[in-house]
Structures are given as C-alpha cells and as structure tokens.
Amino acid sequence: MTKHSLAILAGIFFVLAVGLSWTGGLSSYSQLVLMFIGINIMMSSSLNLVNGYMGEFSCGHAGFMAVGAYVTSLITVWFFTKGSVFGPNLLPPAWATVFFPFILLFGGLIAALVGLLVAIPSFRTRGDYLAIITLAVNYIVKSAIENIQAIGGARGFMGMGRVVNGMQEVADLPWMMIWTWVFVFLTILLIKRFVSSTYGKGIIAIREDEIAAEILGVNTRRAKMVAFMLSSGLAGMAGGLFAHILGYINPGSFTIMKSTEALVMVYLGGMGSLSGSVLSAVLFTLILEILRPLQLYKWVVVPLILILLMLFRTEGLLGHRELTDVFPRLRRIFGPREEIHAAL
Amino acid sequence: MPLFEVDGLTHFFGGLKAVSNFNLTFEGGELMGLIGPNGAGKTTIFNLVCGVYHPTRGEVKIGGQTLAGLFPHQVTAMGIARTFQNIRLWPEMTVLDNIRVAHNYKLNYGFLDTMFQTSRYRAAERRIDRQARDVLEILKLEDYAEELAKNLPYGLQRKVEIARALVIRPKLLLLDEPSAGMNLGEKEALIGLIRWMRKEFNLTIWLIEHEMRVVMNLCEKIQVLDFGEMIAQGTPEEIQGNPRVIEAYLGKEMD
DSSP: OHHHHHHHHHHHHHHHHHHHHHHTOSOHHHHHHHHHHHHHHHHHHHHHIIIIISOOOOOOHHHHHHHHHHHHHHHHHHHHOOBTTTBSOSSOGGGHHHHHHHHHHHHHHHHHHHHHHHHTGGGTOOTHHHHHHHHHHHHHHHHHHHHOGGGTGGGOEEOHHHHHHHHHHHSOSOHHHHHHHHHHHHHHHHHHHHHTSHHHHHHHHHHHOHHHHHHTTOOHHHHHHHHHHHHHHHHHHHHHHHHHHHSEEOGGGGSHHHHHHHHHHHHHHOTTOHHHHHHHHHHHHHHHHHTGGGGGGHHHHHHHHHHHHHHHOTTOTTTTOOHHHHSTTHHHHHOOTTHHHHHO | OOSEEEEEEEEEETTEEEEEEEEEEEOSSOEEEEEOSTTSSHHHHHHHHHTSSOOSEEEEEETTEEOTTOOHHHHHHTTEEEOOSSOOOOTTSBHHHHHHHGGGGGOOOOHHHHHHTOHHHHHHHHHHHHHHHHHHHHTTOGGGTTSBGGGSOHHHHHHHHHHHHHTTOOSEEEEESTTTTOOHHHHHHHHHHHHHHHHHHTOEEEEEOSOHHHHHHHOSEEEEEETTEEEEEEOHHHHHHOHHHHHHHHOOOOO
C-alpha cells in the first residue's frame, strides 16, 4: 500500500488538475500557472541530475530547452498545419493528438544529442571550466536560432497554437495540461529510477570522488555521457511543452536568464534532492506569481528571499535529503527510503 | 603463466624519473610488501598499474594480458582492486551504497534496463544487494550499512574501503598504506584481517606500508624502493639487515 501511495497521490492530483481545467473550474490563468509549475519541475529536477547528483556545474540548461522547443514546434507545425513556411500540412491536423507525445520524445532525443556538446568536454575538464562550456553551448544554441531566418530568427516562431487547436477539435480536452503533467511524472519517475540504480549511483560516486569511482570500476565517461544526455533530453521535452503551451517561442526566451532560473530552483530545493527540486519549482513559480503585483520590486524581493535562504540554509531546503528524511513520519505513508530494494 | 607481471616499468613526470625499470612477478598467492621513504615512487607504481597514469616505458600484464592503454575501470574488470593511502570512500553515500557502486565493473544491464526496470535489471540489483550485504556481514560491518561513510570512525572506514575492493573479487589486491593513521589496536586487527582475507578469498596481495611492524609481520617478501629504483628485495630479515636499505631510510653513516 505505502509503496503506491505516491503514485495514488499523483493520480489524484492529475485527475483534479485535468478535470478542473476541463470543466472550467480553473481559470485559464491558473491553468497556465499550473502548467508552468510542471515545466519548472522538469527543468529543476533534470538540472539537479547534473548539478546536484553528479556535482558538475551546468549553467546552460535553457539551451537544451530551446533545442527541444524548436525541434518539436518545427515538426508539429510542418506536419499538422498549413503555413507560409512549410506549405500545406503533410498529415491531417487531427493526427497530432496521437503523435504529439512521440514528437516530444523525439525533441528530447535531439536535445540529448546536443547535450553531447557538453558531455564530451566533461571527460577532460570539470568545475569552473566545464561551467563555461555549458554557458557557451547555451549561447551557441541561442545565436544559431537567431540567425536561421527560415525558422523566424530573432522574431521567433509560431503556429503551435493551431496544432493544439487541431488536437482540441478531436476531443475537447485540456491537452497541454494532460501532456505537461504526464511528462512531469515521467521525468520524476525516470530520474528516481536512474539515481536509485547501481548504474546511476555511479554519478553520485563521481561527485564524491571521481578518481575512486573510475578505479573502482565505474565507467566515468559513459556515466557522464548518460547523465548529461538524460538531463538535457528531459529539458528538451520541457521546452517542447513550453512551446506548445505558449504557442509562440523566440530565442530570447532561452537566454542565460532562463538557465539561471533553473539553477536557482535547484539550489533552492537542495542539490541531490529530487523532492527538493519539485518543492522548489512549485514554490518558485508560485512566489513569482504572487509577487507579480509588486511589479519591478519583485526583482528586489525574490533575490532577497534567496539571499536570506542561502544565509540560513546553505544546503537549500532539502540538501542531499528527501522529504521522507526530513519528516520521517511521511515514510509511513510513502514507504521506506530504499523503497525499491524493499520491493524486490 | 604468472598471474601478474610488471616488466621494465618506467615513468617520467616531466623531467623527473619517478619510477625506473621496475620489475615484479606474482605466481599467485603471494603477499608482497613494497616499502621505501616518502616520495620513493610507491604510490606512482600503484597508479601505473591501475591505469591512472600510463607508463613512459614498460608493461604490466595480468594473466598474460597486457593492461597497456586501458582505462582504470577496465583494469578493475581484469581483476585488480585497490585501496588508497588517504581513504577515498564516497563520504556522502551510505556504506551499503559504497559497496554497491563497486559492482559497476560487471554490470550486465544498461540505461534502458534501468529506465524500464526490466527483469534483468531487477535480478542484477537483487544480486548486487545480496552480495554487498554478504561482504558487509563477513567483515562484521552490517550494523553500519545504512550509515553515511563519512560518519564512521577511521578504522572502520578503512575496513569499508577494503570491503569495497573485495566485492570486485580481485585476483590481485593492492593495499596502499592500510595502517596509516591507525592506533595500535586497529593495526593488530588489520594484520589479522589481511591474513584472514588472503586465505579466505585466495588473494594475491601487494602492500605498500610505512609501518615496519605491519610489513615485517605480514609479508613474506619485500621490495624496497628509493628514488624510483628498487634497491633491495628479500625476506623481512634480509631487508632489515641490508645496508642500502638502512642508508635509504636513515642516511649514510659518517666515517
């Protein structure tokens, strides 16, 4: 029973979110915030894989998000809509309903391949130098998109709204809410599975002592490659969802600012803590929305909160620990820490 | 065929000759000591064997197969495990996880197995978990399984490090100053442990050690290194009386 309670809770949340969006119980503004929470959870937990679990400092996460966003948008718009760029649609717009998740996965795959741009230098360099490489990749991606006029360049790219409309004509469901949270749960599940396997724990060993990890049999190159690709792939899927929620993307959405937001969420929640990443993504998104009436002063208050947090809790809300470690009573509901081994 | 051979191992750090024409052969089952003053090149030899450095000249072979050009994790998979001079456990991981991760050298599942938790994955994880707990039990560390490695006292951390090396089921175990920083009682326990391990797991052990009590007590044969060159080898008694060894350790006597 306890083993499944997390899945049951997630299921209840999912049904509520989708149900309320469908019946109109949630305003479209609340729906948008809820979907952004999902996107931010994907961004922070996937970045946590590299920055928290593996202990590298990647600060170009938005670059991978951009790759995913553009790849999925280009494909859906090309296939399912009539437009000036690609001409008539190749497939009936209704088919988008079925193909959308696969296109998202494909966007993630391409983002993962771009992740190799960071993974391969990481064999030979780490720390500050690797951080600069990640920053460079972020800029390369952004500048590349800006300079390809065929996909809108700096003006941005749109048409995804019509793709989503096409899906809604098949069945009038809040499709983006559904797919966002499906992929959020998928992200959490995959990261959880990865870091609780002997295979994935190799990246924690790399953080703790890379030379010892290599000498004791961890293929550190492969482990880094897998971790970077998984992380950037998930960010790419987050980007694909982001693009289809907004219906419009431009390179300016994927600058170092966006990467910094992801970094802030990781460090706010605590490195190497999956529940911390989820918690901080929820808090961060909500705080930004709640403080919106402050307008410009928001950007004084939010960093101030961060500075105070880092002064009093340097390890973040849940540094290297999960919620169940901080509140052991939760374990009665969610099962023991080593849930997977108990289950075997 | 000898179990393990080092043939003419030579290594330069820039212009500095760290190891010079070092030779060694294990037939299997030996317990060999490697001693020498600080900076003599002992740990460098271990690092060369493990693949951390690649030797300038010379070759290392295990079971007749050369280790040249292999990554350290590949050397490990060939059956060489080691511990470190300054303990290198993964401090923020539990003792059990420290042992588990050392199973990576022969993992028979991949990324997709992990993501889908296939039956192959589950069987492998079950086996790894059982083996890790077995090793902890054999070394009487089972009470600390869920403890973070950094929270253990020094002597126990050493023991966990040895346990971590043992799960690799090495043919050759390299111990780099295992008694460093231990008190008298812990050293006695260590000597007992090394003897017992050797018999229990049929190990060949190669030991770097500063502590003469430990070396003289344990090793059947000792090699002495000074400035990267082997200056003497023999039984503990022969070594103790060797004038070149005394000179290397204590300096030359004035006339």
